[in-house]
Amino acid sequence: MISKNKTYRFAYLLASYMIGLFLLSGCYKIFFPSEFSLAVYRFHLLPDFWINITALYLAWLEFTCAICLLFISRYRVAALIIAFLLLSIFTYGIIINLLRGTHFGCGCFSPSPLVKPMSGLNVIRNGALLLLVGLALFSHKKSLKS
Amino acid sequence: MKSLLKKIVILLFVSAAITLLANTLLPHRIPWIEDWSNHIESKAAQKKIDVIPLRTAIDFYQIKSHRFIDARAAEEYANGHIPRALSLPFQTLDHHFEKVEKLFDSEMPLIIYCSNRDCDDALLLAIELQNMGITQLSLYIDGFERWKEYGGSVEKTK
Structure with a gap:
């Protein structure tokens, strides 16, 4: 029982750290807010009024979640749920833009104009991350029960 | 469940507070609300002109599938342009x-x-050509400066 509990705990922490590092790798958004707001604009999903506000807020929300996932265990589950919502929103945006046809990158990790345009690979990557969040939440629940 | 919801709300609020502070105090702040309709990309979208970034322009340049048109002044073109581009x-x-x-x-x-x-020269030229009946055209939005900055080939006219 103890070993099973340890396994679940380990899976929970590992998945949380991986998602935390993933979110942290997108922190360019904090340092280049104008580039990220342009990336948000290029999704063509929001009215003009909300573009900069959303870009600024998403960047810091992502960063806050990453810090909680990596360092603040008390808020880890809450951060996982927010990460799940964020990833779902990003994936929805990417799918819509793939269906519309776009030449632009997703603006996920870099402001560089050399970033490859969005593709199905972005959807697969986000799908894998959503599964990872699911795994972390499941393992956390199991570790509490056992 | 209630405690979890509370923590989620706290995280959302903390992030909002940090956003507010950061975009007030940090040097690279941006306006909270911006009129995106003034941007060249937005104007191109209104005219249904396809917009491409540097990455795509480089790809098209390498496979030689597209004709590049330089809408800048002749002197700027002479000082450096994308190879094979027409001024x-x-x-x-x-x-x-x-x-x-000849473009027709x-x-x-x-x-x-x-x-x-x-x-906006490229956009205005694109609109003009579109009005003349040329439909297969795209606007390379990052322009020559970024092309050069990111190591794209440059040709000069003597």
């Missing part, structure tokens, strides 16, 4: 009707560019 300065378009006529015979789609994201 068609928007400001003096009236003097280049022969070149425009070309089967290659066109990629029009100017200096950077803020110049």
Whole structure:
């Protein structure tokens, strides 16, 4: 029982750290807010009024979640749920833009104009991350029960 | 469950507070609300002109599938341009009707560019060509400055 509990705990922490590092790798958004707001604009999903506000807020929300996932265990589950919502929103945006046809990158990790345009690979990557969040939440629940 | 919801709300609020502080105090702050309809990309979208970034322009350049059109002034073109690009300065378009006529015979789609994201010569030229009946065209939004900055090949006219 103890070993099973340890396994679940380990899976929970590992998945949380991986998602935390993933979110942290997108922190360019904090340092280049104008580039990220342009990336948000290029999704063509929001009215003009909300573009900069959303870009600024998403960047810091992502960063806050990453810090909680990596360092603040008390808020880890809450951060996982927010990460799940964020990833779902990003994936929805990417799918819509793939269906519309776009030449632009997703603006996920870099402001560089050399970033490859969005593709199905972005959807697969986000799908894998959503599964990872699911795994972390499941393992956390199991570790509490056992 | 209640405690979890509370923690989620706290995280959302903390992030909002940090956003507010950061975009007030940090040097690279941006306006909270911006009129995106003034951006060249937005104007191009309104005219249903395809917009491409540097990455895509490089890809098209490498496979030689598109014809690049330089909408900047002739002097700027002479000082450096994307290799094989045709100079068609928007400001003096009236003097280049022969070149425009030849574009109708070309089967290659066109990629029009100017200096950077803020110049509108490429967009205006694209609209003009579109009005003349050329439909296969894209606007390369990052312009020549970024092309050069990111190591794209440059050709000079002596």
